[in-house]
Amino acid sequence: MQTHNLGYPRIGAKRELKKACEKYWSGEITQEELVRTGWNIRIKNWRTQQEAGIDLIPSNDFSFYDQVLDMSLALGAIPERYHDVILDKKNTDLDLYFAMARGYQNDGLDLTAMEMTKWFDSNYHYIVPEFTKNQKFRLFSSKITNEFLVAEQDGIKTKPVIIGPLSYLLLGKEKEPGFDRLNLIDQLLPVYLEILAELDASGAEWVQFDEPFLTMDLTQKAREMYPWVYAKIRKAFPHLKILVATYFGGLEENLPLALSLPICALHLDMVRCPKQLEEALDQLPENLTLSLGLIDGRNIWKNDFQSSLEIIQKAVRKIGRNRIMIAPSSSLLHVPHDLEEEKNEQQLLPEIKAWMAFARQKIGEVSVLKQLVIHPEKPSNLQLLLDNQITIHNRQTSTLIQNQEVRKKTRAIGNTDASSRSEHPARKILQQATLNFPLFPTTTIGSFPQTQEVRNWRAKRKKGEIGEMEYQELVKQAIAAAIRKQEDIGLDLLVHGEFERNDMVEYFGEQLNGFAFTQNGWVQSYGSRCVKPPIIYGDISRPAPMTVFWSSYAQSLTRKWVKGMLTGPVTILQWSFVRNDQPRSETCKQIALAIREEVMDLERAGIKIIQIDEPAIREGLPLKKSNWKAYLDWAVQAFRISSSGVQDDTQIHTHMCYSEFNDIMESIVAMDADVITIECSRSQMKLLDAFADFNYPNEIGPGVYDIHAPRVPSKKEMVDLIEKAEKVIPSEQLWVNPDCGLKTRKWEETEAALKVMVEAAREIRLKL
Numbered sequence: 001m002q003t004h005n006l007g008y009p010r011i012g013a014k015r016e017l018k019k020a021c022e023k024y025w026s027g028e029i030t031q032e033e034l035v036r037t038g039w040n041i042r043i044k045n046w047r048t049q050q051e052a053g054i055d056l057i058p059s060n061d062f063s064f065y066d067q068v069l070d071m072s073l074a075l076g077a078i079p080e081r082y083h084d085v086i087l088d089k090k091n092t093d094l095d096l097y098f099a100m101a102r103g104y105q106n107d108g109l110d111l112t113a114m115e116m117t118k119w120f121d122s123n124y125h126y127i128v129p130e131f132t133k134n135q136k137f138r139l140f141s142s143k144i145t146n147e148f149l150v151a152e153q154d155g156i157k158t159k160p161v162i163i164g165p166l167s168y169l170l171l172g173k174e175k176e177p178g179f180d181r182l183n184l185i186d187q188l189l190p191v192y193l194e195i196l197a198e199l200d201a202s203g204a205e206w207v208q209f210d211e212p213f214l215t216m217d218l219t220q221k222a223r224e225m226y227p228w229v230y231a232k233i234r235k236a237f238p239h240l241k242i243l244v245a246t247y248f249g250g251l252e253e254n255l256p257l258a259l260s261l262p263i264c265a266l267h268l269d270m271v272r273c274p275k276q277l278e279e280a281l282d283q284l285p286e287n288l289t290l291s292l293g294l295i296d297g298r299n300i301w302k303n304d305f306q307s308s309l310e311i312i313q314k315a316v317r318k319i320g321r322n323r324i325m326i327a328p329s330s331s332l333l334h335v336p337h338d339l340e341e342e343k344n345e346q347q348l349l350p351e352i353k354a355w356m357a358f359a360r361q362k363i364g365e366v367s368v369l370k371q372l373v374i375h376p377e378k379p380s381n382l383q384l385l386l387d388n389q390i391t392i393h394n395r396q397t398s399t400l401i402q403n404q405e406v407r408k409k410t411r412a413i414g415n416t417d418a419s420s421r422s423e424h425p426a427r428k429i430l431q432q433a434t435l436n437f438p439l440f441p442t443t444t445i446g447s448f449p450q451t452q453e454v455r456n457w458r459a460k461r462k463k464g465e466i467g468e469m470e471y472q473e474l475v476k477q478a479i480a481a482a483i484r485k486q487e488d489i490g491l492d493l494l495v496h497g498e499f500e501r502n503d504m505v506e507y508f509g510e511q512l513n514g515f516a517f518t519q520n521g522w523v524q525s526y527g528s529r530c531v532k533p534p535i536i537y538g539d540i541s542r543p544a545p546m547t548v549f550w551s552s553y554a555q556s557l558t559r560k561w562v563k564g565m566l567t568g569p570v571t572i573l574q575w576s577f578v579r580n581d582q583p584r585s586e587t588c589k590q591i592a593l594a595i596r597e598e599v600m601d602l603e604r605a606g607i608k609i610i611q612i613d614e615p616a617i618r619e620g621l622p623l624k625k626s627n628w629k630a631y632l633d634w635a636v637q638a639f640r641i642s643s644s645g646v647q648d649d650t651q652i653h654t655h656m657c658y659s660e661f662n663d664i665m666e667s668i669v670a671m672d673a674d675v676i677t678i679e680c681s682r683s684q685m686k687l688l689d690a691f692a693d694f695n696y697p698n699e700i701g702p703g704v705y706d707i708h709a710p711r712v713p714s715k716k717e718m719v720d721l722i723e724k725a726e727k728v729i730p731s732e733q734l735w736v737n738p739d740c741g742l743k744t745r746k747w748e749e750t751e752a753a754l755k756v757m758v759e760a761a762r763e764i765r766l767k768l
């Protein structure tokens with residue numbers, strides 16, 4: 001029975017890679033230094049896993065930016081526009097690689113970066129391969145073999161991890177019409193075979209092919225290609241041991257297909273889909289090894305050894321120890337490095353910390369599970385099992401987790417949303433009477449520039465250099481200045497600016513019961529960008545109002561309306577590590593009730609317009625379409641619970657910033673926000689079509705300018721966009737606003753762009 005790992009976090013326990021990359025990009029360190037940092041991280045990771053007793057340690061799981069981009073480089077799938085970067089002799093392959101990831105402005109060249117998108121249902125983003133009709137592939141980089149050889153020199157025979165050829169093609173995008181990227185397999189496969197030849201010649205024994213698409217809805221064509229591709233690989237390298245890794249879900253209807261592949265081992269995600277074991281065991285061919293992904297690669301809780309052992313024993317009884325492997329459910333890329341780095345007991349209570357495991361601890365768990373199977377009677381093993389069961393029991397019974405009051409409230413609300421509001425048309429009349437906005441009302445999405453100065457206030461408060469009162473005074477001044485600026489600009493609906501918020505989720509988590517925070521629990525989001533998700537460990541409640549103080553202060557400064565600003569329940573859930581002892585929907589309902597209380601308090605304090613941001617609703621969609629409805633139902637319900645306690649004349653806004661609403665329009669309508677603002681300018685208002693096609697009944701603010709760049713657009717550009725919007729949505733339903741919050745911008749360009757926006761709205765009104 002072997003243990004293995006699918007991938008280890010690579011940013012470094014102290015984010016060494018992030019820091020080195022950023023220094024390299026800004027010219028502070030040489031490429032050699034960056035490469036050395038990468039080398040050190042790899043060696044350290046391998047040794048950590050070796051010391052933990054992992055039998056098959058992954059290589060090529062390291063990446064300077066992204067593993068899919070690594071694959072594109074290895075396969076020579078380099079879009080045309082970067083060829084000048086290659087031709088410039090100053091540039092190394094690593095420079096080319098970063099040019100593809102981040103764009104390239106140098107020596108008269110101005111190249112855009114490749115597109116980036118979310119890695120399945122995680123918060124990791126990968127660089128999307130670009131394919132053309134006549135796409136050629138060739139072995140371009142030897143990273144895969146090199147990493148294997150470096151580890152071997154260190155005495156570790158690794159299992160290289162490669163994205164499987166079909167998943168690689170499926171991850172990409174056709175950049176011109178008239179072909180299907182799956183047809184590129186004939187050009188692609190020979191390069192994969194070259195890579196395998198190199199690995200084979202270097203003495204590799206096992207190779208892991210990641211094929212996460214096997215857990216998704218596959219077309220008939222893709223399903224037919226799988227056996228064909230793996231048969232070719234098998235034929236070319238009959239003695240190489242191929243493990244196909246699936247994760248983030250169960251194989252379901254693709255299980256027979258996966259079991260039929262001519263490979264040595266198949267990895268199943270036993271965390272997301274434990275029920276697939278039975279069927280897999282029943283249908284497992286004679287010579288296939290089953291890899292059980294038992295340790296959660298997507299969450300930070302300790303494994304329950306007893307229940308894992310039950311699963312392993314079941315498999316052992318059926319197929320024997322030798323045909324079983326034990327592993328995390330997915331790559332550990334999605335969890336932080338090392339729990340031992342959490343030393344601050346005020347921040348993370350020891351009782352809660354004891355329930356958790358980060359990557360290094362998870363590797364240990366994999367190894368212990370094997371020991372528990374092989375030497376169950378050994379006293380030290382018995383002790384490990386006992387300790388684990390005590391911790392699991394402590395967590396289940398901890399008074400930190402259960403809050404009867406919260407339970408009572410969620411039970412009471414059941415599957416309703418406790419809405420007492422009238423239908424939108426009636427609300428609209430009442431709101432108009434109270435709020436009295438002009439046509440095409442202008443507003444912003446909430447945040448104003450988070451300048452270094454503002455961030456310094458928070459840092460100083462944390463260090464105790466300034467007191468709470470002094471901090472509040474500073475934030476108040478920032479709010480007052482922002483209100484004045486907005487009045488001068490002439491916006492119709494103002495915001496307070498969100499200066500007091502470090503992050504739109506963390507800010508709320510810190511004020512809610514049931515959340516914990518780490519000091520160093522960083523996870524890679526994309527490239528050098530890392531996030532530190534809050535941890536939801538217990539029932540969620542709101543001990544006190546969270547935003548009322550700031551919103552009321554802002555409202556007190558002006559005779560115009562100020563919009564209250566909250567993060568929605570689904571987004572708070574989606575961007576946190578969540579508890580695994582109850583369904584996500586239940587946790588979401590608890591957050592929704594807390595937000596509802598905040599909404600009611602804002603209303604009581606005289607805030608008549610409240611925005612509840614839900615940018616993460618779409619990314620929470622399950623991987624399989626058949627599961628969408630159940631998710632959307634509880635996600636919409638959560639939004640409605642938070643928003644529907646208010647009077648008819650209180651206006652509820654929501655904001656979402658991603659593309660594509662087509663396939664979830666019904667749910668967007670069901671959310672029933674009075675106003676929804678969306679990111680729209682980069683699509684030239686195309687996204688509005690979904691709303692138009694659906695006869696969206698409520699009001700909508702399509703973004704009229706992109707906030708990702710400092711550029712100040714002209715009035716004409718904005719007028720054109722508004723006119724485009726007017727063609728598909730009646731003018732009485734339209735608002736005018738930027739695409740998203742302005743926290744990453746500077747004041748200078750913010751003021752300039754908003755002035756132009758207000759003028760554009762005025763021009764449009766005159767034309768009516």
Ligand code: GLN
Pocket residue numbers: 445446447498504565613615655656657740741742743
């Ligand atoms: N209100 C938030 C802001 O303006 C919304 C952020 C978001 O959409 N991601 O910053």
Ligand code: ZN
Pocket residue numbers: 445615655656657679739740741
């Ligand atoms: Zn946004």
